[in-house]
Amino acid sequence: GAGVSQTPSNKVTEKGKYVELRCDPISGHTALYWYRQSLGQGPEFLIYFQGTGAADDSGLPNDRFFAVRPEGSVSTLKIQRTERGDSAVYLCASWSSGTSGGYNEQFFGPGTRLTVL
């Protein structure tokens, strides 16, 4: 596709359940981010992939959160034992190449709106 896609667009789950959120980056983009955006807040960094490996996962809030990118393209964010506080929009972004600390144009997907009841 032309842009970053994320599925599902909306996910409603019950407290304690497991969820998976999927991100399809722009074809050929090696770098991929996950962010969490709570209501009225800006995106908060969760994890950064360069290729298949998580180069920086320091933003994951706790060990209930995990992300994979096994073939260096599609990524899945996994949340175990969901809590009401996990309710937010989860955004994915990708770019083709870049430098640390520099300018790299990230292309964002539309996000997955997660609601934990």
Next chain:
Amino acid sequence: QKEVEQDPGPLSVPEGAIVSLNCTYSNSAFQYFMWYRQYSRKGPELLMYTYSSGNKEDGRFTAQVDKSSKYISLFIRDSQPSDSATYLCAMSVPGTYKYIFGTGTRLKVLA
């Protein structure tokens, strides 16, 4: 104190007005400064980025950075109802691939 502060608004202006959006930051090491626009239920899209202190212009948009004051601004000239969105500032953390975002300012341009 947050590393990046941004007034959440909402900011309402009449069509054609000049809009000024601002962020302040505490980390003098931030290198690149970006402005994103986010429409409701969409992902952010990059509007402009700057590196050094000074102004950068692109059409109706001007980004301004004052590193000595740790203050950045985005000006929108001849604002249009289609400019109604949330505007996010973001800054790159040196030595990392992280970006710190402000909370966003909600702008409404009234026809």
